[in-house]
Amino acid sequence: MTGIHANGRAPLLTIYAALVFAFVYLPIVVLIAYSFNRDGVGGFPPRHITLDWYRQLFADGAIWDAVQNSLIVAAASVALALTLGLLAALALDRANFPGKALFRRLVLLPLILPGIITGLSLLMFAVFIGLPLSLLTVFLGHGTALISVATTELFAGLQKMDRAQEEASLDLGASPWQTFLRITLPSLKLSLIAAGLLIFTLSMDEIAVTFFLIGRDNTLPLEIWGRLRRGITPEINAISTIIFAVSVALIVVWYRVRMRGLGEQPQELLERP
Amino acid sequence: MYSRAYKWIVSLPPLLWVGFFLLLPYGLMFAHSFWLVRDGFVVHQWNLQNYHKLFANPLYGEVLFRTMRIAASVTLLSLLLGYPLAYYVSFHAGARKELLYQLVIVPLWVSYLVRGYAWKTILGSDGVLNGFLQYLHITHEPVGFLLYSPFAVIVMLTHIYTPFVFLPIYAALEHIPRPLVEASQDLGASQRATFLRVILPLSMPGLLAGATFAFVLSLGDFLAPLLVGGPSGTMIANIVQSLFGAAYDWPLGAAVSVCILLITVTLLFLTERLEKRWSFK
Numbered sequence: 044m045t046g047i048h049a050n051g052r053a054p055l056l057t058i059y060a061a062l063v064f065a066f067v068y069l070p071i072v073v074l075i076a077y078s079f080n081r082d083g084v085g086g087f088p089p090r091h092i093t094l095d096w097y098r099q100l101f102a103d104g105a106i107w108d109a110v111q112n113s114l115i116v117a118a119a120s121v122a123l124a125l126t127l128g129l130l131a132a133l134a135l136d137r138a139n140f141p142g143k144a145l146f147r148r149l150v151l152l153p154l155i156l157p158g159i160i161t162g163l164s165l166l167m168f169a170v171f172i173g174l175p176l177s178l179l180t181v182f183l184g185h186g187t188a189l190i191s192v193a194t195t196e197l198f199a200g201l202q203k204m205d206r207a208q209e210e211a212s213l214d215l216g217a218s219p220w221q222t223f224l225r226i227t228l229p230s231l232k233l234s235l236i237a238a239g240l241l242i243f244t245l246s247m248d249e250i251a252v253t254f255f256l257i258g259r260d261n262t263l264p265l266e267i268w269g270r271l272r273r274g275i276t277p278e279i280n281a282i283s284t285i286i287f288a289v290s291v292a293l294i295v296v297w298y299r300v301r302m303r304g305l306g307e308q309p310q311e312l313l314e315r316p
Numbered sequence: 317m318y319s320r321a322y323k324w325i326v327s328l329p330p331l332l333w334v335g336f337f338l339l340l341p342y343g344l345m346f347a348h349s350f351w352l353v354r355d356g357f358v359v360h361q362w363n364l365q366n367y368h369k370l371f372a373n374p375l376y377g378e379v380l381f382r383t384m385r386i387a388a389s390v391t392l393l394s395l396l397l398g399y400p401l402a403y404y405v406s407f408h409a410g411a412r413k414e415l416l417y418q419l420v421i422v423p424l425w426v427s428y429l430v431r432g433y434a435w436k437t438i439l440g441s442d443g444v445l446n447g448f449l450q451y452l453h454i455t456h457e458p459v460g461f462l463l464y465s466p467f468a469v470i471v472m473l474t475h476i477y478t479p480f481v482f483l484p485i486y487a488a489l490e491h492i493p494r495p496l497v498e499a500s501q502d503l504g505a506s507q508r509a510t511f512l513r514v515i516l517p518l519s520m521p522g523l524l525a526g527a528t529f530a531f532v533l534s535l536g537d538f539l540a541p542l543l544v545g546g547p548s549g550t551m552i553a554n555i556v557q558s559l560f561g562a563a564y565d566w567p568l569g570a571a572v573s574v575c576i577l578l579i580t581v582t583l584l585f586l587t588e589r590l591e592k593r594w595s596f597k
Binding site: 060070071084128137149150159164168248250255283 | 319341408429448536566573576
């Protein structure tokens with residue numbers, strides 16, 4: 044970066060940017076601070092630091108059941124969305140079929156439409172085919188909606204890939220299956236990991252679609268949602284703080300993975316949300 | 317290069333899955349909007365009654381109008397916060413650029429619900445902000461209007477969508493060739509003129525993408541109003557939700573959903589065209 048403009052100081056802009064950062068981080072800081080406050084959420088300043096809320100949280104069976112449900116749904120959704128997303132990306136990259144343009148748009152729809160529309164559509168579908176609401180319907184919803192994320196990421200990976208290697212493999216007598224396992228999959232490794240992490244996080248956090256597909260067993264966000272209706276306790280701050288810490292840990296992993304890819308830009312994935 | 321069998325194997329499963337689990341459900345939504353409810357059951361009788369009800373009852377128009385106003389405020393505020401931030405990180409952050417960029421990304425990964433909840437604890441009448449104001453003796457009694465109002469919904473959604481708006485704008489700013497900016501200054505344009513006539517037009521596609529995103533997602537949000545909105549903060553998606561829940565009128569709820577869907581798709585179509593007009597040739 045050179046030039047007058049680029050190096051020019053802009054004190055007002057700097058202050059403004061700092062204020063925006065403060066606005067973005069304020070709630071997160073407050074949330075974490077009050078998870079250690081003995082007197083609950085509210086009041087100022089927080090006094091009497093305690094770990095009681097964490098102790099209470101760790102003894103809370105319902106929360107951990109919900110965490111377990113969320114983990115199961117997220118892991119299953121990653122498997123489903125990655126498998127179908129990989130096939131869809133390969134199809135979009137390599138095959139021509141009638142309705143391809145429509146297919147591409149349809150796959151991306153859950154990413155663009157408000158969650159309530161996708162959630163309710165899937166609810167009507169479940170009722171229509173007589174499927175009772177349970178973690179299975181939640182998984183079907185997450186897995187299907189997140190094919191969009193997998194397809195976008197893996198399609199970008201395929202576009203960057205050098206096809207000469209696959210060609211060489213086929214020419215030298217490897218079967219298409221061997222070529223897929225030994226050339227295609229390994230060269231998509233980074234995209235697969237990045238997409239998997241993103242799908243996992245999005246599924247763990249999903250609430251708008253889940254809201255309409257949930258049966259008796261809650262996922263973590265819905266368990267928290269249920270508690271919010273009954274009132275605020277710092278126990279929710281404590282679990283939120285833990286979620287935040289886990290999210291940050293995941294970003295660091297994601298970032299490392301992306302950085303290892305030669306010449307890859309870390310922002311591509313989220314550039315066009 | 318790829319055999320017919322290969323193409324079939326990769327195309328068929330996702331096509332079938334998406335057809336069954338996405339196309340069919342969205343189709344059912346459309347179909348429901350032309351059906352009706354009789355004695356608590358959905359009757360598959362094709363009619364336009366639901367859409368007629370939507371236009372006849374001014375309540376729906378009112379809520380839709382309020383929703384659009386909230387979504388527009390969120391979009392405008394997110395742009396006002398996100399654009400200067402992106403501009404700062406792209407042009408003025410120097411060596412800290414990568415770090416600052418990552419700092420904007422982090423909140424994106426923090427749960428929607430967690431952030432909404434945080435605002436609830438901040439804005440509540442016995443919340444953190446009121447505690448703070450009383451601590452400084454600015455107020456002596458809790459200020460009640462902060463939470464459970466359209467204001468709270470706008471604050472919460474702006475907080476959520478600012479990083480989202482930041483991203484495409486930042487990407488667009490990063491793609492502006494720096495020599496273009498320098499040329500403008502070398503040729504005597506002021507900073508203001510350079511910004512208005514070079515940088516802003518070239519970042520327009522990113523700005524539009526961010527704005528559309530914030531508007532569309534705010535338009536269909538039903539959780540923020542439930543969490544911090546109160547009765548005066550009710551939005552159109554809450555109407556849908558109550559029609560599908562307590563009111564048990566799925567066809568009418570589906571008709572409202574279809575309206576939201578049509579507004580969304582129209583907007584996306586329009587911005588796609590606008591983006592093409594503005595994009596760098």
